[in-house]
């Protein structure tokens with residue numbers, strides 16, 4: 001079938017050619033706009049420089065915890081206030097020399113745990129540095145390498161490792177043990193296993 005151009009021939013009168021007066025092209029205004037855009041982009045670049053991946057989500061931050069105003073209101077703080085005291089939290093994004101790792105108690109947790117376990121903040125995060133990852137989908141060799149360097153240099157005081165009860169998660173404590181062996185340190189390690197229904201099914205206490 002050959003399609004005829006419709007303009008001017010639509011039996012319903014749906015298509016019309018409308019002539020309008022357009023403003024003259026303003027070259028100066030375009031130049032100013034492009035300049036403004038360029039400056040904005042430069043500002044974004046400066047904010048993310050020196051980050052491991054250039055990604056704003058990797059920007060190093062520590063948070064000062066204000067006294068909870070919820071206490072006076074009799075509202076349990078674990079429901080209303082985050083216990084997290086630093087950023088980033090992904091193992092891949094935390095530099096081995098991050099200041100918050102110095103002499104820290106670290107919580108190495110599988111990605112699925114915070115979703116499954118309902119009281120994650122109140123039970124585990126307080127006074128610990130959170131390091132989050134997945135032993136199934138992430139590059140475990142790079143994890144061993146990173147933890148080896150952290151264990152060798154940061155003076156880590158204790159490790160709490162949280163995993164899910166599914167088999168794919170069981171490799172995480174092994175990664176940490178290998179890193180300790182390679183760093184030639186023996187840091188007390190506690191291992192906790194969470195069920196998919198959000199219950200603690202195993203708590204191995206501190207081993208060193």
Ligand code: SF4
Nearest residue numbers: 111112134136168169
């Ligand atoms: S290994 Fe499996 S259970 Fe563990 S964080 Fe990865 S996907 Fe979740």
